[in-house]
Amino acid sequence: MTTLLSEATGSESALRRFLSGLPGVDQVGAEGRAATLATRSIKTTAKAYALDLAISMVDLTTLEGADTPGKVRALAAKALRPDPTDPSCPAAAAVCVYPDLAATARAVVGDRLHVASVAAAFPSGRSSLEVKLREVADATAAGADEIDMVIDRGAFLTGRVQQVFDEIVAVKQACGPAHLKVILETGELATYDNVRRASWLAMLAGADFIKTSTGKVQPAATLPVTMVMLEAVRDFRAATGRQVGVKPAGGFRSAKDAVRHLVVINEVAGPDWLDPDWFRIGASSLLNDLLLQRQKMATGAYSGPDYVSLD
Amino acid sequence: MTGKTFEYAPAPESRAVVDLASSYGLFIGGEFTAGAGSATFKTINPATEEVLAEVTEAGEADVDRAVAAARRAYERVWGPMPGRERAKYLFRIARIVQERSRELAVAESLDNGKPIRESRDGDLPLVAAWFFYYAGWADKLEHAGLGTEPRALGVAGQVIPWNFPLMMLAWKIAPALATGNTVVLKPAETTPLTALLFAEICQQADLPAGVVNIVTGAGPTGQALVTHAGVDKVAFTGSTAVGRGIARSLAGTDKRLTLELGGKAANVVFDDAPLDQAVEGIVNGIFFNQGHVCCAGSRLLVQESVADEVLERLKARMTTLRVGDPLDKNTDVGAINSAAQLARIRTLSDTGDAEGAERWSAPCTLPDHGFWFAPTIFTGVTQAHRIAREEIFGPVLSVLTFRTPAEAVAKANNTPYGLSAGVWTEKGSRILWMAEQLRAGVVWANTFNKFDPASPFGGYKESGYGREGGRHGLAGYLR
Numbered sequence: 203m204t205t206l207l208s209e210a211t212g213s214e215s216a217l218r219r220f221l222s223g224l225p226g227v228d229q230v231g232a233e234g235r236a237a238t239l240a241t242r243s244i245k246t247t248a249k250a251y252a253l254d255l256a257i258s259m260v261d262l263t264t265l266e267g268a269d270t271p272g273k274v275r276a277l278a279a280k281a282l283r284p285d286p287t288d289p290s291c292p293a294a295a296a297v298c299v300y301p302d303l304a305a306t307a308r309a310v311v312g313d314r315l316h317v318a319s320v321a322a323a324f325p326s327g328r329s330s331l332e333v334k335l336r337e338v339a340d341a342t343a344a345g346a347d348e349i350d351m352v353i354d355r356g357a358f359l360t361g362r363v364q365q366v367f368d369e370i371v372a373v374k375q376a377c378g379p380a381h382l383k384v385i386l387e388t389g390e391l392a393t394y395d396n397v398r399r400a401s402w403l404a405m406l407a408g409a410d411f412i413k414t415s416t417g418k419v420q421p422a423a424t425l426p427v428t429m430v431m432l433e434a435v436r437d438f439r440a441a442t443g444r445q446v447g448v449k450p451a452g453g454f455r456s457a458k459d460a461v462r463h464l465v466v467i468n469e470v471a472g473p474d475w476l477d478p479d480w481f482r483i484g485a486s487s488l489l490n491d492l493l494l495q496r497q498k499m500a501t502g503a504y505s506g507p508d509y510v511s512l513d
Numbered sequence: 514m515t516g517k518t519f520e521y522a523p524a525p526e527s528r529a530v531v532d533l534a535s536s537y538g539l540f541i542g543g544e545f546t547a548g549a550g551s552a553t554f555k556t557i558n559p560a561t562e563e564v565l566a567e568v569t570e571a572g573e574a575d576v577d578r579a580v581a582a583a584r585r586a587y588e589r590v591w592g593p594m595p596g597r598e599r600a601k602y603l604f605r606i607a608r609i610v611q612e613r614s615r616e617l618a619v620a621e622s623l624d625n626g627k628p629i630r631e632s633r634d635g636d637l638p639l640v641a642a643w644f645f646y647y648a649g650w651a652d653k654l655e656h657a658g659l660g661t662e663p664r665a666l667g668v669a670g671q672v673i674p675w676n677f678p679l680m681m682l683a684w685k686i687a688p689a690l691a692t693g694n695t696v697v698l699k700p701a702e703t704t705p706l707t708a709l710l711f712a713e714i715c716q717q718a719d720l721p722a723g724v725v726n727i728v729t730g731a732g733p734t735g736q737a738l739v740t741h742a743g744v745d746k747v748a749f750t751g752s753t754a755v756g757r758g759i760a761r762s763l764a765g766t767d768k769r770l771t772l773e774l775g776g777k778a779a780n781v782v783f784d785d786a787p788l789d790q791a792v793e794g795i796v797n798g799i800f801f802n803q804g805h806v807c808c809a810g811s812r813l814l815v816q817e818s819v820a821d822e823v824l825e826r827l828k829a830r831m832t833t834l835r836v837g838d839p840l841d842k843n844t845d846v847g848a849i850n851s852a853a854q855l856a857r858i859r860t861l862s863d864t865g866d867a868e869g870a871e872r873w874s875a876p877c878t879l880p881d882h883g884f885w886f887a888p889t890i891f892t893g894v895t896q897a898h899r900i901a902r903e904e905i906f907g908p909v910l911s912v913l914t915f916r917t918p919a920e921a922v923a924k925a926n927n928t929p930y931g932l933s934a935g936v937w938t939e940k941g942s943r944i945l946w947m948a949e950q951l952r953a954g955v956v957w958a959n960t961f962n963k964f965d966p967a968s969p970f971g972g973y974k975e976s977g978y979g980r981e982g983g984r985h986g987l988a989g990y991l992r
Contacts, residue, residue: 228939247520
């Protein structure tokens with residue numbers, strides 16, 4: 203691990219050489235593979251397992267200017283008990299909010315769930331490093347134990363990979379014991395080659411998780427993008443021994459989307475990632491569809507939107 | 514709940530959509546009729562060895578009757594009919610195939626053993642596409658660059674294999690009918706069912722009697738058909754040995770002949786390839802349809818510098834292949850089509866062991882009944898091994914390495930066959946150079962086993978002659 207890390211990150215030119223030396227991603231082939239995996243038919247017991255697993259992986263998210271402490275408290279309560287009528291329903295993984303509401307979320311969930319806070323000039327990543335680090339410190343002080351930062355896409359796309367690397371290293375340091383999720387904003391990276399390179403860059407710099415999107419840019423998470431990132435964490439672990447998590451975010455609406463992602467984890471990265479410690483889904487309305495599907499599995503009939511709580 | 518096994522529950526496609534008769538006659542002159550003799554044979558489900566139906570074995574008298582029906586239809590109805598009218602029938606057939614695609618896919622998987630995912634997402638869409646595509650040509654033949662007044666040949670005798678039963682039928686019948694020929698088609702003896710369902714579709718489409726005739730049987734039936742004096746054109750897809758026999762028996766006659774025969778394709782992976790997609794392409798190249806594919810990428814040529822990495826990734830990928838019930842929607846690899854084919858695959862694989870190659874099979878539990886062979890690769894294979902030279906026609910990959918592009922070309926071309934090849938590299942100029950050097954009818958770049966009705970397909974050397982698909986596919990049925 204140390205040789206790969208030190209060789210790849212010794213200088214900006216070494217880093218750039220390493221990233222451009224990664225095997226390319228053929229767009230047609232990658233999208234074809236994802237489309238084939240999406241045809242897997244997940245029924246009965248497999249579906250029940252997948253729905254519960256997906257619920258336990260949700261980072262229940264609200265990232266709006268209009269967020270209020272009341273809304274965050276309601277969201278946190280929902281993350282704790284997604285289906286109040288069914289005690290067998292698992293809790294979500296975390297609540298994901300802006301830094302100023304991290305304390306509100308923490309007050310509700312206590313130590314029972316993770317509190318994730320976006321930080322470091324989310325969602326644009328456009329600010330000085332000092333300001334970004336200060337925001338991270340704020341968020342962790344307010345009780346966030348997971349930090350979702352976004353990379354500077356401008357720097358990455360113009361080839362200033364060292365700057366991106368250094369920034370992630372600095373933010374990781376500022377996180378202290380908090381886990382760092384690095385958002386690549388794949389919708390702005392445009393190619394799967396870039397997604398793979400940015401994934402490796404973030405992992406080399408110390409990311410605990412790599413995350414697709416802020417949710418503010420379209421397209422957000424897509425199945426092939428998540429698949430390419432899962433290939434990256436699989437290869438990174440094989441090369442270094444360190445396991446990194448993946449978090450697709452934005453664009454999830456249906457339980458079917460979530461189940462397809464679990465299939466891709468299972469067959470591409472492997473079952474080690476079928477765990478909320480290693481895979482998260484950043485979403486809000488998705489949870490309700492998972493709950494409706496779960497109720498349908500239990501009762502045999504679809505209920506309706508009035509039988510799950512509003513966000 | 515965070516237990517780390519995600520077991521997919523069985524997801525079987527329903528058999529109820531297929532209504533098979535217990536026995537089938539021959540489809541001659543627009544009707545199902547009994548054979549002249551009493552000979553029949555049984556077609557079985559290779560995944561369970563269960564008998565699916567009893568089928569008539571056509572003899573020389575039956576073939577004679579079928580050719581006469583085709584001749585009558587050619588002279589009185591189909592030949593004189595304007596192209597735009599013929600097109601209407603072909604469009605109608607294409608639409609009925611689409612409407613009945615689920616039923617046909619299930620029947621194909623039952624009779625052939627291929628996974629329902631492939632018959633549903635691969636075979637059936639292509640069957641419909643082939644009829645749609647050639648329907649479009651029927652009234653434009655004089656603009657196909659094949660002369661100003663191209664004319665049909667007459668009666669086509671067509672013999673097709675068991676690996677893609679309905680798709681091969683479409684490849685044969687669609688261009689023949691679009692160009693104004695009538696046909697007598699013999700499906701393979703292990704997979705006659707979808708051809709017989711297609712006969713029903715011809716009735717449903719009100720296709721004039723005798724334009725399409727289906728005679729079932731084994732080798733002797735095929736021999737009677739291709740040598741029949743009333744046949745003007747023979748089209749055959751199958752083994753090189755049988756193809757050579759047909760060419761011999763047609764020598765000296767004025768029959769036209771196109772042959773699509775065996776292959777031993779090289780799938781060439783360079784060190785700058787998109788590796789994850791290359792591994793997919795290798796898997797798709799050899800394990801698609803259990804390797805029962807004439808253009809299968811059965812020889813992997815991988816550049817030395819990435820050989821270990823590619824093999825490691827390939828083995829990891831192969832362990833995720835789901836082998837089993839062809840009707841389960843999550844099955845990736847189905848049953849071997851017949852006991853005879855399974856025996857052939859075993860025999861050739863055993864020569865791999867005996868000649869010192871190293872065998873590795875994907876860990877999977879094979880069902881107790883039916884014909885099964887685990888996806889297998891042989892490493893340490895050289896050009897001198899039988900498994901690098903002979904067509905295995907099963908899920909068995911021979912892995913060879915090369916150092917330079919020139920060596921890759923030399924090894925890829927060092928085969929009596931010349932049907933297909935694959936090239937994996939991110940370098941566009943190398944793709945073009947390789948395509949120029951490779952002696953293969955089809956060269957895929959950064960993909961494998963992709964088919965399209967607009968694209969001509971066919972081989973040279975011992976892989977046959979003539980092209981099917983595209984504008985070129987018309988030439989074999991016109992004078």
